[in-house]
Amino acid sequence: MKVLITGIDGYSGWPLALHLLGRGHEVAGIDNFVTRRRVREVGSWSATPIPTFARRQAVVRDLLGKEIGFHRGDLGRFDFVRHVLEVERPDAIVHLAEQRSAPYSMIDVHHAVATQVDNLTGTLHLLYAMRETAPQAHLVKMGTMGEYGTPNVDIPEGFFEIEYRGRKDQLPFPRQAGSWYHWSKVFDSGDVMFASKIWQLKATDVMQGVIYGIRTPEITDDRLLTRFDFDETWGTALNRFIAQAVLGLPITPYGRGGQRRGFIALEDSMQSLRLAVENPPDRGEYRVFNQFDAAYSINELAELAARIAIEIGLHPTIEHPPDPRIEAEEHYYQPLHDNLVGLGYRRTRELPDVTREIFRDLLRFRRRLEARRHVVQPTVQWASPDSRPALRARLPPRAPHPPENPDAPAGAHSPA
Amino acid sequence: MKVLITGIDGYSGWPLALHLLGRGHEVAGIDNFVTRRRVREVGSWSATPIPTFARRQAVVRDLLGKEIGFHRGDLGRFDFVRHVLEVERPDAIVHLAEQRSAPYSMIDVHHAVATQVDNLTGTLHLLYAMRETAPQAHLVKMGTMGEYGTPNVDIPEGFFEIEYRGRKDQLPFPRQAGSWYHWSKVFDSGDVMFASKIWQLKATDVMQGVIYGIRTPEITDDRLLTRFDFDETWGTALNRFIAQAVLGLPITPYGRGGQRRGFIALEDSMQSLRLAVENPPDRGEYRVFNQFDAAYSINELAELAARIAIEIGLHPTIEHPPDPRIEAEEHYYQPLHDNLVGLGYRRTRELPDVTREIFRDLLRFRRRLEARRHVVQPTVQWASPDSRPALRARLPPRAPHPPENPDAPAGAHSPA
Numbered sequence: 001m002k003v004l005i006t007g008i009d010g011y012s013g014w015p016l017a018l019h020l021l022g023r024g025h026e027v028a029g030i031d032n033f034v035t036r037r038r039v040r041e042v043g044s045w046s047a048t049p050i051p052t053f054a055r056r057q058a059v060v061r062d063l064l065g066k067e068i069g070f071h072r073g074d075l076g077r078f079d080f081v082r083h084v085l086e087v088e089r090p091d092a093i094v095h096l097a098e099q100r101s102a103p104y105s106m107i108d109v110h111h112a113v114a115t116q117v118d119n120l121t122g123t124l125h126l127l128y129a130m131r132e133t134a135p136q137a138h139l140v141k142m143g144t145m146g147e148y149g150t151p152n153v154d155i156p157e158g159f160f161e162i163e164y165r166g167r168k169d170q171l172p173f174p175r176q177a178g179s180w181y182h183w184s185k186v187f188d189s190g191d192v193m194f195a196s197k198i199w200q201l202k203a204t205d206v207m208q209g210v211i212y213g214i215r216t217p218e219i220t221d222d223r224l225l226t227r228f229d230f231d232e233t234w235g236t237a238l239n240r241f242i243a244q245a246v247l248g249l250p251i252t253p254y255g256r257g258g259q260r261r262g263f264i265a266l267e268d269s270m271q272s273l274r275l276a277v278e279n280p281p282d283r284g285e286y287r288v289f290n291q292f293d294a295a296y297s298i299n300e301l302a303e304l305a306a307r308i309a310i311e312i313g314l315h316p317t318i319e320h321p322p323d324p325r326i327e328a329e330e331h332y333y334q335p336l337h338d339n340l341v342g343l344g345y346r347r348t349r350e351l352p353d354v355t356r357e358i359f360r361d362l363l364r365f366r367r368r369l370e371a372r373r374h375v376v377q378p379t380v381q382w383a384s385p386d387s388r389p390a391l392r393a394r395l396p397p398r399a400p401h402p403p404e405n406p407d408a409p410a411g412a413h414s415p416a
Numbered sequence: 417m418k419v420l421i422t423g424i425d426g427y428s429g430w431p432l433a434l435h436l437l438g439r440g441h442e443v444a445g446i447d448n449f450v451t452r453r454r455v456r457e458v459g460s461w462s463a464t465p466i467p468t469f470a471r472r473q474a475v476v477r478d479l480l481g482k483e484i485g486f487h488r489g490d491l492g493r494f495d496f497v498r499h500v501l502e503v504e505r506p507d508a509i510v511h512l513a514e515q516r517s518a519p520y521s522m523i524d525v526h527h528a529v530a531t532q533v534d535n536l537t538g539t540l541h542l543l544y545a546m547r548e549t550a551p552q553a554h555l556v557k558m559g560t561m562g563e564y565g566t567p568n569v570d571i572p573e574g575f576f577e578i579e580y581r582g583r584k585d586q587l588p589f590p591r592q593a594g595s596w597y598h599w600s601k602v603f604d605s606g607d608v609m610f611a612s613k614i615w616q617l618k619a620t621d622v623m624q625g626v627i628y629g630i631r632t633p634e635i636t637d638d639r640l641l642t643r644f645d646f647d648e649t650w651g652t653a654l655n656r657f658i659a660q661a662v663l664g665l666p667i668t669p670y671g672r673g674g675q676r677r678g679f680i681a682l683e684d685s686m687q688s689l690r691l692a693v694e695n696p697p698d699r700g701e702y703r704v705f706n707q708f709d710a711a712y713s714i715n716e717l718a719e720l721a722a723r724i725a726i727e728i729g730l731h732p733t734i735e736h737p738p739d740p741r742i743e744a745e746e747h748y749y750q751p752l753h754d755n756l757v758g759l760g761y762r763r764t765r766e767l768p769d770v771t772r773e774i775f776r777d778l779l780r781f782r783r784r785l786e787a788r789r790h791v792v793q794p795t796v797q798w799a800s801p802d803s804r805p806a807l808r809a810r811l812p813p814r815a816p817h818p819p820e821n822p823d824a825p826a827g828a829h830s831p832a
Binding site for chain 1: 494524525526528529532533536537540541544547548567568569570572576578579580581583584585587588589590591592593594596599602603606607610613614615742748798799801802
């Protein structure tokens with residue numbers, strides 16, 4: 001199959017490209033490298049050193065003898081999107097090219113708008129370009145389990161049959177997202193569902209659980225590593241907990257830590273996306289996969305990280321700062337996830353094993369963590385309309401400006 | 417109360433301003449006049465001649481001795497929105513400033529994106545500006561009954577209690593919108609609900625039924641008339657049916673005509689919005705009103721328009737063109753609407769009376785309809801990704817270009 005990956009330079013996009021190549025598929029990708037820029041914007045970087053994309057292509061050529069087609073550009077430009085689809089004629093499009101950080105979307109009004117507008121526009125452009133140039137292609141759209149929030153009932157895969165006031169219907173399960181970012185994924189789900197209906201497109205909407213891990217079997221060389229974020233804005237809770245333990249900072253589950261979420265190993269998420277790609281739905285079918293493997297509470301993750309830190313000789317502590325998010329800190333959580341199992345999904349990695357693996361890699365790259373240790377603790381507050389001052393305050397001081405001399409002519413500086 | 421109306425120059429915004437002034441409230445408004453431009457874009461205009469906004473203000477000053485504050489500008493500019501809220505310090509904001517046409521949103525990819533991006537950005541900017549400058553204000557947000565689609569169960573007001581797999585919860589009622597425009601309102605509902613939660617804002621989300629009518633008691637002079645659209649893109653089904661009868665065109669209920677929707681008279685919609693404004697919710701409360709008076713099928717509207725046309729000596733015919741929308745043409749439809757009744761809502765106008773009133777006004781402005789008779793019949797197709805050629809084809813031919821003379825030097829034209 002020919003698979004086009006939007007966001008191929010990202011945390012999931014890159015290992016997915018390697019995984020699909022390994023399975024004999026042809027792979028092409030799109031990226032505008034905005035995640036690299038936005039991680040720099042909040043003062044952070046990837047714990048793993050990652051090569052430029054041109055270098056990544058060259059390494060794949062050298063090590064695997066394979067080519068990855070690449071189109072640098074922005075899904076915000078419709079002509080570009082249509083052009084890429086015309087050139088590549090993909091059988092499947094895995095759409096990962098979205099702003100993916102909840103805290104980033106909550107920084108201030110401009111980050112909120114950019115998140116929702118960019119995500120929504122990219123998806124609409126892809127849908128229209130598919131309708132015009134590739135109506136037989138299958139869209140695998142990356143959403144999030146966070147679209148559902150934490151209802152007090154089981155969470156089905158997208159749709160549920162209900163009885164209400166004596167009548168029955170099969171309806172989309174209600175969404176109650178917890179950040180502007182999570183809402184942007186809800187909006188995408190609406191648009192993809194609607195486009196599938198009016199244009200008879202094939203679509204799989206992936207309610208992705210939180211992914212953990214750095215490695216997949218295809219990452220056989222450090223030059224093939226994917227990015228790994230550990231700062232408060234871009235890193236997941238588990239990533240931050242491990243980074244905190246490595247850096248000797250307290251591990252910080254927010255609030256009471258009873259927040260439960262669905263999780264899946266990077267390798268098993270790649271397995272899942274590949275299963276979706278290799279088993280497309282019919283035309284006009286919009287299906288939803290709850291793509292996670294098991295649910296854990298934030299406290300369970302913190303305790304696991306602490307236990308493994310102790311195993312390897314570190315001295316972790318756990319603190320509970322106030323939750324910067326507005327969310328239930330204790331709640332029912334029981335999402336279903338049968339669709340992928342029906343396609344042959346089997347768990348290949350266990351959370352403790354992967355956590356040990358992450359510790360090993362972060363210890364190797366400890367100097368990169370040390371250089372950014374100030375970006376791990378939380379500053380973005382859901383209740384605040386502007387977290388930029390807090391974000392700026394934690395960045396290391398720049399070289400001080402020379403004191404101004406009021407007697408000097410405009411534009412001149414006295415020597416420092 | 418001080419009420420800020422965004423979209424004050426529009427079909428609902430203008431009569432709402434007059435109604436609130438009549439009830440002793442202070443009124444200020446925002447508009448960028450984009451609806452006037454977009455109606456011209458599709459080759460149409462308002463059946464009623466409408467003055468410039470400056471003229472509207474002057475007429476209100478002359479006839480009523482009242483001032484309407486006005487800020488010309490775009491909700492897409494956050495600094496502008498925040499500035500207006502700082503200056504006006506409103507008790508309530510009635511947010512009507514959105515692209516409101518489903519067919520307009522379905523013209524092509526650019527109209528789809530503009531609709532969703534503009535509507536979503538304006539609402540986000542308002543929410544952030546409220547949080548920063550007017551957190552005690554009450555947002556009355558114009559949504560649409562079309563957010564719900566046509567489920568096979570009763571439609572509650574925003575939320576419903578369900579039992580699923582043995583557990584219960586109160587959840588948002590699922591949304592199944594039928595156009596990019598309707599989805600944009602779903603997205604707004606998500607953002608307003610979330611902002612109310614994280615910032616303790618007061619919000620009323622109005623699931624507005626289709627409004628019919630030209631007049632309210634406050635429109636005592638032709639210079640106070642509101643706009644009235646009758647073209648396929650901007651006019652409602654009833655508006656188009658009456659215009660078709662006046663123009664001697666066939667009345668065209670789409671498809672089988674069994675599509676049922678909720679409707680409300682313009683005057684009663686203004687009553688409803690005023691009741692919402694005068695009875696704000698508590699801080700942190702997000703409430704939903706299904707704001708319609710009665711449900712009718714498209715066939716019932718067509719037959720009503722035809723019956724009244726015959727009463728007044730016209731010779732209407734009814735035709736059923738294929739439905740350009742992708743929607744159920746026969747379906748269950750039973751939305752609840754008790755919240756406004758609980759605040760004192762009472763129906764003051766009956767559909768047949770208002771329909772007669774619209775006929776009288778459109779006959780008075782018949783020459784304006786005649787001049788735009790080519791824009792009433794449908795061209796925008798839901799199944800097509802680009803309806804611009806069809807839209808262009810129905811516009812009256814411009815003066816023909818002179819034939820090109822291949823022998824003439826570049827830039828020269830032979831005489832026609």
